[in-house]
Amino acid sequence: MKKQRGVALSGLLFWSIVLVLVAVLGMKVAPTYIEYAKTLKDTKAVVAQVAPDASVTDVRKAFDKYAEIDHLAMPSSQLEIFKDGGKIVIEFAYEKRIPLFANVSLLIDYKGTTAGN
Template identity: 80%
Template sequence: MKYQRGVALSGLIFWGIVLVLVAVLGMKVAPTAIEYFKILKDSKAVVAQVGPDATVADVRKSFDKFAEIDMLEFYGNQLDISKDGGKIVIEFAYEKRIHLFWNVSLLIDYKGSTAE
């Protein structure tokens, strides 16, 4: 006697819906993660470019130039700039709210530092 093999229509529909929801979530979250990594990369580039005697205004101005090139909506005035052992350290933290559907949103807290 042969046994039937395969996928039931209800199972196919269920897993199709799950796959679509995961794909939509990924497509909405990926741009914010890419933006975070660009901000971190630009912060590290600014620290490498400016000297240890640079002022806070110089660091912010330099970051704004990098942000303009990468087309970021994140500006130098949102950075926390300090010195640790004579080395400039840039830290930032911000929230990103991603609307998913109806009244459901995803809130992600991004934090980064050049000290790591």
């Protein structure tokens, strides 16, 4: 006689619950990561756009324009702007708390800089 192959109902339910939980977690984390990626892209675009002798106020105004277009919640006052070797460098760091269920939440620290690559 041949052995039966397949998935038991209990196994199917277990893996479908695991898959749904991972999908829900991904749907909650993805928007925060997209916002971080937009912020990093906008800071790099600002550094490329402004002149090397631009003031901190000019850099903040340029970032505010990009942030308005991309609907970013991060104000330019949270940016650290300084010069390193004659080049403007922008750094930022913030944390996002994502509520999962009941009193359990996920805390993600985002950090970005325009220095280097």
